[in-house]
Amino acid sequence: MALETRKSPLLVAIVGPTATGKSHLAIEVAKRFNGEVVSCDSTAVYKGFDIGTDKLSISERQGVPHHLIDVVDGSCNYSAAQYAQDATAAINNITERGRLPIVAGGSGLYYRALTRGLFDGPGRDGQIRTRLIRIATKRGVEYLHRLVERVDPVSARRIQQRDEQRLIRALEVYYLTGRTLTEHFDSTQSPIESYDVITLGLHLSLEEIFRRVRERVNEQFRRGIIDEIKSLLDGGLSRDSHPFGGLVYRQVLEHLDGARDESATRELIARENRRYARRQLIWFRKEPNLHWISVAGEHPDAFQQAVTVLQARLC
Template sequence: MTSTHTKHLIAIVGPTAIGKTALSIELAETLETEIISVDARQFYRDMVIGTAQPTQAEMRGIPHHFLSFLPIQANYTAGQFAQEALQTLDKLFMHQDVVIATGGSGLYLKALCEGLAEIPTLPSSLRTNLNSSLAAKGLPYLTQLLAEKDPTYYRTVDLNNPQRVIRALEVCLGTGIPYSTLRKQQTQATRKFNIITIGLIQPKALLHKRINLRVDAMMEQGLLEEVEKLYPYKGTNALQTLGYKELFNYMEGQSSLAEAIDQIKINTKKYAKKQMTWFKKTKNISWFTPHDLSNLQAHIASIIDQSGSSIRSTVVLDNDCCTK
């Protein structure tokens, strides 16, 4: 029988390496529910180590959706994700009052929870020309152009992601309006479920230590071997990302292995900072440290109890859960 209680999507967000995955699995196990991944890098089935996808043992039998489901050549937009994730939620909410979403891809979470701004149809020649400029002049040329056309978006976008940079430039050049301005003009979409957003935060020094340890662990797990297998696809959008680009450079003789590893750590810390900048501008996030579990559980339980949802609202978490 389908429940008539209020449905809740618990979104666990925060920078890379802070512990979102482990906390989400622990919550899902306690609440007897399922998880939707909102990590755009974990969508790809061949990028297992470099994107820190949870292993079967770590998932502890919890069903995960949108994890390792795309071929490396696929281009998958935030809009596509939102549409398919909403369809998945409709099915899950037929027998669940609570579902958990977790990940650090802010744009994809925004698309799921709020919808995205409607961008006018643009001539395909714009993207063709921008891709040609990328090939001929390199990404720094395009990022500099973005700084001139839309300094606001330039300060928040991942400048190492050519797909994002090209999309923003495509809109700026095609409409004459900064991409950041158009994004602010959206009307928030109506969702049939309540959203409880939990942000994880901790001191920068501790997060940086965790990032260093994670990169070292990835190398021990075989990240270099994973990257070597993916080298033939190095030009795909999926692989224009942390951990892969730096090791591609090593394979091409542009750096030593030690230098590549150090660069992964540096770039990951920069990415974590950009993630925090994004999420701190997002409304209605309740912030907790990964181990402030008593307050976190009380916050979630109070919201669920007020709605009258018939689930286990007493959430008891293992203090050692949040390591990934």
């Protein structure tokens, strides 16, 4: 593949719901087309958050360089805007070295920030935030999610029900500007607009995704997710740190606090992951020009379908 002779630089993205094999397919595509992987995962950027994010080990990466994994400490609050900036820099660097950048992951917000851009939102409003925090304390974070759902159902589908920070921001922007986050996003410009983006989406049946989710949750506990979280806390990381609000980590923290036993915690994590997978499917189905692959990323057919799509676009 003569990347250097193209009028527009090429970028491949591999997206889709959780537990569909995106990382595996990205590695196979990278090996075939001289590529490097740019992670698109909102929690994998944090150091030490390994098991709950299913980070691939160095050996599992099979010599393929990976970017935007383990780049910030857990005490930081890494944003979609920062991701778009860092991912753009990584993509440009990979391209300048004559290699193929491959963005892979399931964070719809991060993917959209990269491919469509983010708006320069209003500054924080202390009064609004104080009022929303009081509402969350009194009525629960889920109530904030219902408020977002009323005014901005698209954002409500991509923001987890207990992600208090992002829910507050969505409502804050709406109250300050009179426009939803979705409306603002629709009028933005991508930082990689000069690239020819080919997006592949992994799409399995919900039954298959649910089966894979349950297997992965059991594997995470077998690998020691509880000990990983205890180690992070023992190292001085606050339980209020942003990555602890993500799937798996939040539920295990609640288990450590005595909210439920391990069996119930496993079931809750699987259930929340199933809901998340549904939201991801809804999100990515709205993406234009996405090429769906209806087998898991580990399946040989997934690689063959990916190669067919890429070669057709390169002719």
